[in-house]
Amino acid sequence: MQDDPVIRVVAKVLIPAIMLFALYVQFHGDYGPGGGFQAGVILAAAFVLNAVVFGLHQARQVWPLRYNLIGVSAGVLLYGGTGVWSMLAGGNYLDYFALEADPKAAQHLGILLVEFGVGLTVAAVMVVLFFAFAGRASHIELVAKTTALEATTSKPGSKSSAKTRGGA
Amino acid sequence: MDMFAVNAFLIVLLSIIAFVALRVHRLFALVMLSGAFSLTAAAQFVVLDAVDVAFTEAAVGAGISTVLALATLTLLPREEKPHAIAPLPAIMAIATGMLLMLAVGDLPQFGDAEAPVHQHVAPDYIYGSEKKIGVPNIVTSVLASYRGYDTLGETVVIFTAAIAVLLILAGWTRTPRRRHDEDGEDDAG
Numbered sequence: 001m002q003d004d005p006v007i008r009v010v011a012k013v014l015i016p017a018i019m020l021f022a023l024y025v026q027f028h029g030d031y032g033p034g035g036g037f038q039a040g041v042i043l044a045a046a047f048v049l050n051a052v053v054f055g056l057h058q059a060r061q062v063w064p065l066r067y068n069l070i071g072v073s074a075g076v077l078l079y080g081g082t083g084v085w086s087m088l089a090g091g092n093y094l095d096y097f098a099l100e101a102d103p104k105a106a107q108h109l110g111i112l113l114v115e116f117g118v119g120l121t122v123a124a125v126m127v128v129l130f131f132a133f134a135g136r137a138s139h140i141e142l143v144a145k146t147t148a149l150e151a152t153t154s155k156p157g158s159k160s161s162a163k164t165r166g167g168a
Numbered sequence: 169m170d171m172f173a174v175n176a177f178l179i180v181l182l183s184i185i186a187f188v189a190l191r192v193h194r195l196f197a198l199v200m201l202s203g204a205f206s207l208t209a210a211a212q213f214v215v216l217d218a219v220d221v222a223f224t225e226a227a228v229g230a231g232i233s234t235v236l237a238l239a240t241l242t243l244l245p246r247e248e249k250p251h252a253i254a255p256l257p258a259i260m261a262i263a264t265g266m267l268l269m270l271a272v273g274d275l276p277q278f279g280d281a282e283a284p285v286h287q288h289v290a291p292d293y294i295y296g297s298e299k300k301i302g303v304p305n306i307v308t309s310v311l312a313s314y315r316g317y318d319t320l321g322e323t324v325v326i327f328t329a330a331i332a333v334l335l336i337l338a339g340w341t342r343t344p345r346r347r348h349d350e351d352g353e354d355d356a357g
Contacts, residue, residue, distance in 0.1 A: 025223075029305065029308050030303045030304070030305055030308050030309075031303075031304050031305060032305060033219035033220045033222075033223050033305065033307075034220070034223055035220065035305075035307070035308050035311060035312070036312075037224055037228075038220075038223045038224055038227050041224075041227040041228050041231065041232055042227055044232060045227070045231050045232065045235075048232070048235050052235070072327055072330050072331075073327070075323065075327075076323055076324060076327045079319075079320055079323055080320065083316075083320070094316040094317065094320070096313060103300065104300075104301065104302035107300070107301040107302060107303065107309075107313060108302065108303070110312070110313065111301075111303065111308060111309070111312040111313055114312045114316065114319070114320075115308070115312055117323065118319065118322075118323050121323050121326055121327055122323075122326060124330075125326050125327065125329065125330040126232050128330050128333070128334060129236060129330065129333055130232075130235060130236060130239060132333055132334060132337040133236055133239035133240055133337065134239045134242075135337075136243065136337050
């Protein structure tokens with residue numbers, strides 16, 4: 001699939017559009033259908049499409065696992081942190097009315113932050129899950145290949161087989 | 169009458185997909201059918217005016233779930249193992265389905281303003297969403313504001329699921345690994 005020019009070009013055109021649509025769904029969720037959950041899944045779909053078309057290795061360079069894990073935790077922290085902020089501002093936990101003087105602006109701010117937290121967590125989790133499953137498949141293939149390789153070659157050859165494992 | 173035709177078409181399509189999915193043994197076809205089922209269900213939700221649910225169903229059910237199932241398929245054989253129909257579970261499933269169909273008759277009409285679900289807190293949410301919160305999409309105001317605790321819980325559930333899957337699948341064990349192991353995991357190891 002990685003060699004098919006039609007799929008590559010179409011994916012390159014589609015991926016930015018999907019990401020932009022995810023942002024629209026994220027920040028327009030107050031007014032139309034959508035919100036954090038949907039936006040997160042759509043954003044993750046862009047990264048999954050990238051991984052499917054251009055290969056898992058390149059997709060992991062675009063969004064490494066380390067940043068993924070930060071995203072997974074940062075979303076939950078942003079959500080919980082909004083609640084703590086409203087407590088510090090003098091209200092109850094997750095009581096957005098305390099955030100600002102104008103009640104409607106306060107609610108808008110609270111909902112925006114909370115939905116962004118949800119979107120961040122959902123997007124990162126979906127990408128993590130996909131990488132975990134897809135990486136599992138390629139990992140098992142690699143193990144099968146290297147055990148077959150190590151079976152055919154003698155002990156000194158195992159060093160070169162380790163190199164092919166890292167490259168694939 | 170038009171709505172009846174659309175509903176009937178979608179229900180018949182859903183039933184056909186479900187029955188074909190029961191009969192088919194190729195796992196790839198099964199994954200595709202479950203995606204088609206989710207997409208048809210999403211269309212059904214749109215007909216019921218539940219656009220937010222339809223959105224989620226289309227994105228999660230038809231999109232990401234299908235991709236995850238495809239990623240899992242690479243680890244599995246192409247065909248399902250042949251097996252005979254187990255009589256007891258089949259009877260129980262059919263009996264439960266018939267009981268549910270019986271209960272449908274007691275449900276209030278779709279869109280009935282007098283239905284119990286519209287009596288308790290729903291009027292407060294519907295008025296408050298516009299007057300107090302100023303968010304036109306009632307689903308968003310209920311999800312993020314009125315029921316903020318529940319959504320926090322849901323987000324934590326998703327977080328926990330990701331951590332659990334990573335612990336099981338990504339191989340974060342204490343056993344020392346060889347240097348040129350899988351890329352990406354080295355970052356977090």
